[in-house]
Amino acid sequence: MMGELLDRRFLRFLLVGALNTLFGYSVFALFILLHLHYSIAAFLSTVCGVLFNFKTTGRLVFGSRDNSLLWRFFAVYGVTYVLGILCLRISTAYQWNVLLAAAVLMLPMALVSYTLNRVFVFGAGI
Numbered sequence: 001m002m003g004e005l006l007d008r009r010f011l012r013f014l015l016v017g018a019l020n021t022l023f024g025y026s027v028f029a030l031f032i033l034l035h036l037h038y039s040i041a042a043f044l045s046t047v048c049g050v051l052f053n054f055k056t057t058g059r060l061v062f063g064s065r066d067n068s069l070l071w072r073f074f075a076v077y078g079v080t081y082v083l084g085i086l087c088l089r090i091s092t093a094y095q096w097n098v099l100l101a102a103a104v105l106m107l108p109m110a111l112v113s114y115t116l117n118r119v120f121v122f123g124a125g126i
Contacts, residue, residue, distance in 0.1 A: 013061045013114050020056060021106055024049040029099060038088050038098050046081050050074060062122035072121040080113050 024045050031041035054073045058064040084105060091101035 009061060009118075010114060013057070013117075014110065016056045016060045017110050017113070020049060020053045021110070023052060025102065025106070028102065032098060038092070039085055042081060042085060042088070042102075046077055050077050053077075057117060058122065062117070064122050069121050073117070076113065076116040076121055079116060080109055083112065084109055 027048050028041050028045035031044055032038065036044070050073065054070055058066070058069065058073075084102075087105050088098060088101055092098060
């Protein structure tokens with residue numbers, strides 16, 4: 001029963017995450033195409049997406065309407081931002097296209113984000 005609940009929740013997380021990722025990646029790509037440095041583009045797209053993602057992830061995935069968890073959600077985004085920037089820095093050092101590298105990182109970063117949100121934001125027992 002618990003495994004089935006986690007499987008459904010993770011599936012919802014992936015579906016909601018697809019919407020959130022489309023929004024965030026579109027904002028990131030726009031800033032890259034406007035010739036901003038990837039770290040600034042990633043920061044701005046993260047900031048733009050946090051509030052939208054907090055509501056969709058909290059309500060649709062974890063069934064939470066608790067706005068007091070927003071600071072923890074921001075912290076998770078801070079961790080994933082730093083991890084993502086480190087990965088992009090390594091990728092650009094190998095002359096990879098930034099947009100391609102960011103696309104390749106989407107699934108691994110989604111797994112990290114889901115785990116951190118489940119454990120530190122919305123509670124492992126939810």
